[in-house]
Structure formats: C-alpha cells, structure tokens
Amino acid sequence: MSLLRSLPSGLNRTTKLISRSVPSVSYHPNVIDHYENPRNVGSLDKNDPKVGTGIVGAPACGDVMKLQVKVDEQGRIIDAKFKTFGCGSAIASSSLATEWVKGKTVDEALALKNTDIAKELCLPPVKLHCSMLAEDAIKAALSDYSIKQKQKTNENSNTNET
Amino acid sequence: MYLRKSFLTFTRNYNVLCLNLIQQNLYSYHVNKNYVPLQFLINTLQYSNNSPSKCWNCNFVYKSDLFCSKCKVLQEPPENLTYFDIIGISRSYDVKITEIQKKYKELQKLLHPDKYSTKSEKEKQLSENLSSLVNKAYTTLIHPLKRGLYMLKLNGITISEETDSLNAEFLMKIMEKNEEIEEATNNVEKIKKLVQDNEIILNNLAKKIADAFRQEDIEKAKSFLVQMKYYDSINNRLKKLKHDLGIIE
Structure with a gap:
C-alpha cells in the first residue's frame, strides 16, 4: 500500500488532463485493479529457513521485483509477499503472481507460466516482459527456498554424523 | 523577400564558418560512408544514392549542401546519417554538452519550420522532417544513458528484454x-x-x-x-x- 501512498495527491487530476490531451493506449481494467489495490505488498523475513526470496530485474526498463514465499512442512505455499518498483504492468503481474501461488504446492507454483499472467491481465505485446519478470521472480524465490532446504538437510546430516 | 535577402547575406558572411560547419555536420557522410543505415530515415526520407543530387526545385546538380546553391531551397538529407553526423560531432561517448547545445541551436536556426511558413509545401515538409530529426539527435546525444544505448545500437547490440537475475x-x-x-x-x-x-x-x-x-x-x-x-x-x-x-x- 505504501507504493500507492507515495503517489502524489494531484496525480489523478493531472493524469486526467494528460489523457484528455494525448491519445494513449490505456491499461486493461484487470491491471488497474491490481495496480490500485495491490495484493500482498510487503516483506517476509528473508533469514527464515521457510522463506524463499527472489529478486529479479528487467535491464531493458530498469524495473526491480522482489517476491517472497513462505512454505510449510507439507511443501505448500502459505504466504507470499512482493515489492515491485516499476511500471503498472510489472506491479500488477507480481500482485497477481503472489495471489496465485498462495495455497499452491511448490511444484504447482513452478508450473505457473508468464502467458497465464499475461492472459489474465490482457497485457499488450510490449508489456509481456513484465509477466516474464513475475514468472522468473517466482522461480527465483522457489529456488532460493530449495537451496535453503538443502543446506538445512546437509547441516542436519552433518550434526547427526558428529 | 526579407528571408531570402537575409539568407544570402548569411551565406556570404558565414560561408566559411557556418556552411562548412553544416556541411561537416549533416553531410560528413561524404567523408565516411561506413555508417549503419537507420531505419526511420529510410522510412521518412526517400533519397536516391545512385543519381547525382539534383535540386528538386530547379534541377541544378548541387554538391552536398543543406540548400541548393543555385536557388537556395532546402534539400533532403542523405539517408544514412547517424545522430553524431547530424549534430556534427565525432562518434564518441565523450561529448561536450555545450558543443552539442551550440550546434543544435545553430541547426535549428536554419531548419526550424517557423522559418518556412511562407515557403512552398515541399520546403515546409522538409524543414519539419529535418527539424524533428535534429531534435531526436539532440535529446539522444545529450542524455548519458540514451547516448550510450544509441551507441550500442550502432554497434548492433540492444539490451534484451530477458529477466536479469544473475547479479x-x-x-x-x-x-x-x-x-x-x-x-x-x-x-x-x-x-x-x-x-x-x-x-x-x-x-x-x-x-x-x-x-x-x-x-x-x-x-x-x-x-x-x-x-x-x-x-x-x-x-x-x-x-x-x-x-x-x-x-x-
């Protein structure tokens, strides 16, 4: 929500003025909904062994996205948070991604495709890379989680041996 | 009439200084022809490389100049100019901002569509094309990031839209x-x-x-x-x- 708070109060008025004077392609309502009411904005404790953190960036547009997942013992994602600094499509993509991965197992979440996100948000071709960013953020977060789990089991086996 | 007169005096007075500058600026392609052709230039301007340059107005065969040296009307620029050629600086990342600004202003003084409001449709069109081209070149070269990305483009490299998670x-x-x-x-x-x-x-x-x-x-x-x-x-x-x-x- 703090992302929104940082927007100036006069923005609404100016955007209206601009949109009246300049013909432009507008965002799909689904994007605007996620942009105005982003779900799951925030952070999880990245040192928690149950939390996987993925940070990805888009070098072509300078957007950065952080996506975190919390996984329980059964391998189900119980919580997901994101923080994105970038365009509306990138924010909406990551917001939707966190909504979708919640309640899914790790394997189900890995099967999520950027095309699904793009389809849901009706992203135009020039914004497809935003959905790709969200997919890669999920993958990065889950791989961070699995690395942590492996380390944990290694540590456990090490302590058992000694 | 006034414009024409002032232009004539301008050519005479600044013949060495300014026109040479313009020639080097917009027309340095004569010196170096190994430039990468730019797509938008090909789209917006039709220019035949094979036939000698003739003034579209009076058919006089002119040599690399912004204006026909006989009837003084504006001419089409050659197609494969880089932004560096257009502004008239050497192709390098190290640029002097003041130099770009100065040359940009000089070019716009000659090419701005306001100067052609009383001229023929064709000349108006040419001045609009040239002027917007000069603007594009200016905004690209003056900005450290845009200039760098443009130089990458000239080297045939673009930054991919792929996600970057390595670093x-x-x-x-x-x-x-x-x-x-x-x-x-x-x-x-x-x-x-x-x-x-x-x-x-x-x-x-x-x-x-x-x-x-x-x-x-x-x-x-x-x-x-x-x-x-x-x-x-x-x-x-x-x-x-x-x-x-x-x-x-």
Whole structure:
C-alpha cells in the first residue's frame, strides 16, 4: 500500500488532463485493479529457513521485483509477499503472481507460466516482459527456498554424523 | 523577400564558418560512408544514392549542401546519417554538452519550420522532417544513458528484454535504494541527499562507460549501461518526488 501512498495527491487530476490531451493506449481494467489495490505488498523475513526470496530485474526498463514465499512442512505455499518498483504492468503481474501461488504446492507454483499472467491481465505485446519478470521472480524465490532446504538437510546430516 | 535577402547575406558572411560547419555536420557522410543505415530515415526520407543530387526545385546538380546553391531551397538529407553526423560531432561517448547545445541551436536556426511558413509545401515538409530529426539527435546525444544505448545500437547490440537475475547482489542494492526512497517520501532533506548520492553514482557510471567505449569494449559498456538504466529509473523517481514536493535547486 505504501507504493500507492507515495503517489502524489494531484496525480489523478493531472493524469486526467494528460489523457484528455494525448491519445494513449490505456491499461486493461484487470491491471488497474491490481495496480490500485495491490495484493500482498510487503516483506517476509528473508533469514527464515521457510522463506524463499527472489529478486529479479528487467535491464531493458530498469524495473526491480522482489517476491517472497513462505512454505510449510507439507511443501505448500502459505504466504507470499512482493515489492515491485516499476511500471503498472510489472506491479500488477507480481500482485497477481503472489495471489496465485498462495495455497499452491511448490511444484504447482513452478508450473505457473508468464502467458497465464499475461492472459489474465490482457497485457499488450510490449508489456509481456513484465509477466516474464513475475514468472522468473517466482522461480527465483522457489529456488532460493530449495537451496535453503538443502543446506538445512546437509547441516542436519552433518550434526547427526558428529 | 526579407528571408531570402537575409539568407544570402548569411551565406556570404558565414560561408566559411557556418556552411562548412553544416556541411561537416549533416553531410560528413561524404567523408565516411561506413555508417549503419537507420531505419526511420529510410522510412521518412526517400533519397536516391545512385543519381547525382539534383535540386528538386530547379534541377541544378548541387554538391552536398543543406540548400541548393543555385536557388537556395532546402534539400533532403542523405539517408544514412547517424545522430553524431547530424549534430556534427565525432562518434564518441565523450561529448561536450555545450558543443552539442551550440550546434543544435545553430541547426535549428536554419531548419526550424517557423522559418518556412511562407515557403512552398515541399520546403515546409522538409524543414519539419529535418527539424524533428535534429531534435531526436539532440535529446539522444545529450542524455548519458540514451547516448550510450544509441551507441550500442550502432554497434548492433540492444539490451534484451530477458529477466536479469544473475547479479542478485546488485539488484538487492537497487531494491534497498528504492525502499530508502519510499521511506523518505516526505522528508525533503533526505530526498535531496538521495538525489545527490544518485547523481554521484550516475556520473561515476558515465565515466566507466566512456572508458569502456574508448577501449572499444562494447560488452563492458553494455554491462555498465544496464546498471545505469536502473539508476536512471531511480533518478526519474527522485525527480518526480522532487517535483511533487516543490524542491527547486
């Protein structure tokens, strides 16, 4: 929500003025909904062994996205948070991604495709890379989680041996 | 009539100084023909390379000039000019901003559509095309990031739209910087400090990019330009914040 708070109060008025004077392609309502009411904005404790953190960036547009997942013992994602600094499509993509991965197992979440996100948000071709960013953020977060789990089991086996 | 007269005196007075400058600027392609053709130039301007340049108005065969040397009307520019040729500076990342500004103003003094409001449709059209081309060249070359990306493009390299997750440490730094800005939203002093810090980073990157281009290490230049893109995004955010808070420096 703090992302929104940082927007100036006069923005609404100016955007209206601009949109009246300049013909432009507008965002799909689904994007605007996620942009105005982003779900799951925030952070999880990245040192928690149950939390996987993925940070990805888009070098072509300078957007950065952080996506975190919390996984329980059964391998189900119980919580997901994101923080994105970038365009509306990138924010909406990551917001939707966190909504979708919640309640899914790790394997189900890995099967999520950027095309699904793009389809849901009706992203135009020039914004497809935003959905790709969200997919890669999920993958990065889950791989961070699995690395942590492996380390944990290694540590456990090490302590058992000694 | 006045325009014509003033133009004649202009040509006479500044023959050596200005016209030579313009010739080198817009027409240095005569010296070096190995430029990469630019798509938009091909789209907007039709120019036949094979036939000798003839004035479209009086058919006089003219030699590389912005204006026909006989009837003094504006001519079409050749197609494969880089932005560096258009402004008239050497193709290098190291540019003098004051030089670009000066040459830009000189070109616009000659080419601005306002000067052609009483001229023929064709000349109006030509001046519009040329003037917007000069504008594009100017805004690209004056900006450290845009200039670098344009130079990559001239080398046949573009920054891909692929996700970049390799350099996690760097991305973390960018993330933290953004979070810092987010927290400082209403703190004028903090914002000013962040703007200064960011400018230092951008300047350092520009120096590194200039070095890389000087050593003709395009890949190295590219990796620094990618970093610059992230800091440029931060810079734009800060600028917007500054504007909203009414900070004037």
